[in-house]
Amino acid sequence: MEEPVIFTENLTKTFGRFTAVNKISFSVYPGEIFGFLGANGAGKTTALRMLSGLLKPSSGIAQVAGVDVMRQPEQVKRRIGYMSQKFSLYEDLTIRENIRFYGGVYGLKRAVVKQKTSELIDKLELGAHVDQLVRSLPLGWRQKLALSVAMLHEPRIVFLDEPTSGVDPLTRRQFWDLIYEAAHQGVTLMVTTHYMEEAEYCKRISMMVDGKIEALDTPGQLKKQFNAESMDEVFRKLARG
Amino acid sequence: MRTVLYLVQKEFLQIFRNKTMLPLMLVMPIFQMLLLSFAANYEVKDLKMRIIDLDLSGASRALCSKFSASPNFKILASGFSAAEGMESIARDEIDILLQIPPHFERDLLREGHAGVALTLNAINATKAGLANGYAGGILRDFNAQYVSENPVLTATPPNGLIEVTYSNWYNPRLDYKTFMVPGILGEIVSLIICFLTALNIVREREMGTIEQLNVTPIRKWQFILGKFIPFWIISLFIMTLGLTIGKLVFDIPLLGSLWLVFGFTAAFMPCVLGLGFLISNFAETQQQAMFTAWFFILIFILMCGLFTPIESMPEWAQKADVLNPIAYFVQFMRMVLLKGANFQDVKGIFYPVLVYGIGVNALAIWTYRKQVA
Numbered sequence A: 001m002e003e004p005v006i007f008t009e010n011l012t013k014t015f016g017r018f019t020a021v022n023k024i025s026f027s028v029y030p031g032e033i034f035g036f037l038g039a040n041g042a043g044k045t046t047a048l049r050m051l052s053g054l055l056k057p058s059s060g061i062a063q064v065a066g067v068d069v070m071r072q073p074e075q076v077k078r079r080i081g082y083m084s085q086k087f088s089l090y091e092d093l094t095i096r097e098n099i100r101f102y103g104g105v106y107g108l109k110r111a112v113v114k115q116k117t118s119e120l121i122d123k124l125e126l127g128a129h130v131d132q133l134v135r136s137l138p139l140g141w142r143q144k145l146a147l148s149v150a151m152l153h154e155p156r157i158v159f160l161d162e163p164t165s166g167v168d169p170l171t172r173r174q175f176w177d178l179i180y181e182a183a184h185q186g187v188t189l190m191v192t193t194h195y196m197e198e199a200e201y202c203k204r205i206s207m208m209v210d211g212k213i214e215a216l217d218t219p220g221q222l223k224k225q226f227n228a229e230s231m232d233e234v235f236r237k238l239a240r241g
Numbered sequence B: 001m002r003t004v005l006y007l008v009q010k011e012f013l014q015i016f017r018n019k020t021m022l023p024l025m026l027v028m029p030i031f032q033m034l035l036l037s038f039a040a041n042y043e044v045k046d047l048k049m050r051i052i053d054l055d056l057s058g059a060s061r062a063l064c065s066k067f068s069a070s071p072n073f074k075i076l077a078s079g080f081s082a083a084e085g086m087e088s089i090a091r092d093e094i095d096i097l098l099q100i101p102p103h104f105e106r107d108l109l110r111e112g113h114a115g116v117a118l119t120l121n122a123i124n125a126t127k128a129g130l131a132n133g134y135a136g137g138i139l140r141d142f143n144a145q146y147v148s149e150n151p152v153l154t155a156t157p158p159n160g161l162i163e164v165t166y167s168n169w170y171n172p173r174l175d176y177k178t179f180m181v182p183g184i185l186g187e188i189v190s191l192i193i194c195f196l197t198a199l200n201i202v203r204e205r206e207m208g209t210i211e212q213l214n215v216t217p218i219r220k221w222q223f224i225l226g227k228f229i230p231f232w233i234i235s236l237f238i239m240t241l242g243l244t245i246g247k248l249v250f251d252i253p254l255l256g257s258l259w260l261v262f263g264f265t266a267a268f269m270p271c272v273l274g275l276g277f278l279i280s281n282f283a284e285t286q287q288q289a290m291f292t293a294w295f296f297i298l299i300f301i302l303m304c305g306l307f308t309p310i311e312s313m314p315e316w317a318q319k320a321d322v323l324n325p326i327a328y329f330v331q332f333m334r335m336v337l338l339k340g341a342n343f344q345d346v347k348g349i350f351y352p353v354l355v356y357g358i359g360v361n362a363l364a365i366w367t368y369r370k371q372v373a
Helices: A044-051 A073-079 A095-105 A110-124 A139-150 A169-184 A219-226 A231-240 B002-017 B021-039 B058-069 B082-090 B104-111 B125-149 B151-155 B176-207 B209-214 B220-250 B258-282 B286-302 B315-323 B325-339 B343-367
Strands: A006-015 A018-028 A033-038 A059-064 A080-083 A157-161 A188-193 A204-209 A212-217 B047-053 B073-079 B096-100 B117-120
Touching (some): A006 A044, A018 A204, A033 A044, A044 A188, A073 A080, A095 B002, A204 A231, A212 A219, A212 A231, A219 A231, B002 B220, B021 B176, B047 B125, B058 B104, B058 B125, B073 B082, B117 B125, B176 B209, B176 B220, B220 B258, B220 B343, B258 B286, B258 B325, B325 B343
Parallel strands (some): B047 B096
Antiparallel strands (some): A006 A059, A204 A212, B096 B117
């Protein structure tokens, strides 16, 4: 059995009396696309923020790339990429300036940043817009750019928090192409979403309801287990209890 | 250090790209400085006065003309009804009422003394106090002159022989602008810089970009320093602009060393910058940051000794002013610009400010959270 790159045991987060994440345990293996599904407020984002070192867990164990998130959140940050539903690029900087800034912050050499910039521009076909303010780009483009920027420093693990929220279906499809490409190169991706059709794109899925993981398996197995036609149906059956 | 440079570069790009904020940062302080320096004035001119002269003699007219010649008083109306005079005070139409009784001149010459009645409108106590002072001065002056002009009276000198005259050091022409401009400049720049830094970081929080930074390996001190350097440079620039205008428009004296002034400004600005960072660490929204920054800055401004002397505050307030950076600034600027103090003289202000700035920024770095609980 391969060593998991993400490992949690009874990971819990409470805000006062409210338990946002309730004793979740799971392992994610290298190169996996691991989906976190659930309704709004089910605790997906909270779980992801704990794993990326942004939120201190209340109890339990969480390890990312072999580092204990509780004890060394800053060490985790060197090893991961992160992109949130909130827009994460600077709107008043151009594409080129955003890439240069984040590249610099991650300590990439100037020449490397230059090379990465042209690679990225080619891949995303943004050539004509490289000196445009990010503000002026359509949302779908921005999200694709944000994902690429989050992976500038070539992290082995990438956390994506509802990355396709509010994006049109076509762009969403292109976005998932980027995710597949990364996974193909051995990057482990953890994605939260509330689009049930996106669940089909993941290798394994954990269904969250009220802070707990209610089901965890491949999309095919889940459908079989719940005797459902689609992930949507699985989710509805789960939510109904 | 390279990370800090990238942060500084990004900050300057954003600042210079913001077409509304940049002009505001420069125009606002200049405008406020010009406006406030002309308006904020301790001197009271044109006190509205009414004279009731029931004597209509040479002596009473001489007294009246002394008042009308003074720039401090403006004679509004004269009349003969005391009741009318009192009523105009009650209606807040005049500030001071002078009543000269009948037989004023006769009493002066025969008895060697006579009385007049001064009634002051003390709705504004400060103004009334000043009016009393000015009027007393004019009456004393009149006495001395009248005695010397009427030899009959010299046998019984009404006043002592020693005359007190005043001369004002460091501000010989009693130009209050000289006194106010450096202080006002300090206040305005503090206000702007504290707001700018606090709002800048909270804005990143609102936009969500701060979360992206928090998930990078940027260190806390790098983040704060990356914000610190650009705003520090801007504050020094605004200060230079303000001092230049102060010199050109108000001709404020620059008796001390200009290097000392800039050295102190460079040490002083981190105090307000750090305060802005500290506020931003605890504010979730720009609104919260604005209210908090306003709360502190208002207290600092009102207690900095520019509008009311620190020495006349209660003792606890004087002690609390140890934490007021603007109080140090006002004191320093007056000493160096107006009195020409050197470093030895202002050490006692310079070092505390340096420690304050380092302390408050260290606190800001310490309380900055890359990981929330």
